[in-house]
Amino acid sequence: MRAQIKFEVRSKALLPYNYQHALTALIYRGLGVESAKLATFLHDIGFRREKKTFKFFTFSPLSFANYKTTKEGIIVFPGTASFTVSSPLPEFTDYLASGLWAKRSFKIFALPVIISEIIPLPLRRFTEEEIFTLKSPLVLAVKSQEKTTPIYLTYLEDKALYREKLLNNLKNKYLVYYGREPRIDYFDFAFDEKHFQNKLPTRLITYKDQKIRGLCAPFKIKANPELISLGYYAGFGEKNSMGFGFVE
Structure with a gap:
């Protein structure tokens, strides 16, 4: 809702x-x-x-x-x-x-x-392929062995890792929300790379004492419509309750 x-x-x-x-x-x-x-x-x-x-x-x-x-x-x-x-x-x-x-x-x-x-x-219905525009940055991170702060992913450096982290995030949300594993017959995700030509569309936001970096650009996603719906309403990526990962 x-x-x-x-x-x-x-x-x-x-x-x-x-x-x-x-x-x-x-x-x-x-x-x-x-x-x-x-x-x-x-x-x-x-x-x-x-x-x-x-x-x-x-x-x-x-x-x-x-x-x-x-x-x-x-x-x-x-x-x-x-x-x-x-x-x-x-x-x-x-x-x-x-x-x-x-x-x-x-x-x-x-x-x-x-x-x-x-x-x-109004509630939205979703198909197996949707295009969204991020209104707030999408945040995905991996832990660093050398630093206490996480490493925020930037997509172009490792697209496969970015897709994997996003899918795992959606799967975990689905499992917690519905109490069962989602059906994953296919999954694909890609940013519109026209928005990456001049400079990376990254944003750095300070949330209290945290410095959080994410990407803000249109993207296309192909997945089970239930996964897409959960991302749309709960937010894509991490730190959603801080206002990240909101799409239209």
Whole structure:
């Protein structure tokens, strides 16, 4: 399920570029109003398989009607703003919408916003081949033996490894969500490499104290439609609850 959250911005404010963790916090606050149990479970525990944990939600970047970018951040002027929240959990967007409506007024860093509208978006049906555009970076990483920080994959260096890591991520999500192994008759994934010609479409985002690098470009995926649907609603790749891997 997806829902578009619309705000009214009543006063001018400076928003840092790395605002993602504030949106994650807003989502948890909204959930907590209607279902403290679900909010606490997702925040503290999540759905687990071995050492992997999934929260099964993601969200888009903010969109502003009236803004200006500067070296210091985004200057947001009075007007409207919105973002979209996505989750395969059937109760997630209902609880979130009810909780946000109950409070209505929030702050995203120094930016005061008032909920003006919450629009449930229609469910999508998927075929065995889909083309998506990433609205937030797709993150895949491998552990480093020399460093404590992970190595973020960049696709062109090893396309086979990138596909393998993405497929394993989707398989693990599917197994945790449905409680059974997915049917994998075929799988293929490719970025539109026209977007790689001048420079890599990478983005570096600081989430609290983590520096996370991902890729943001259109891609084509061929897979079991159930796998594609789970990626669409839960997010593709890693760190989805931090706002990564959101596609349209």
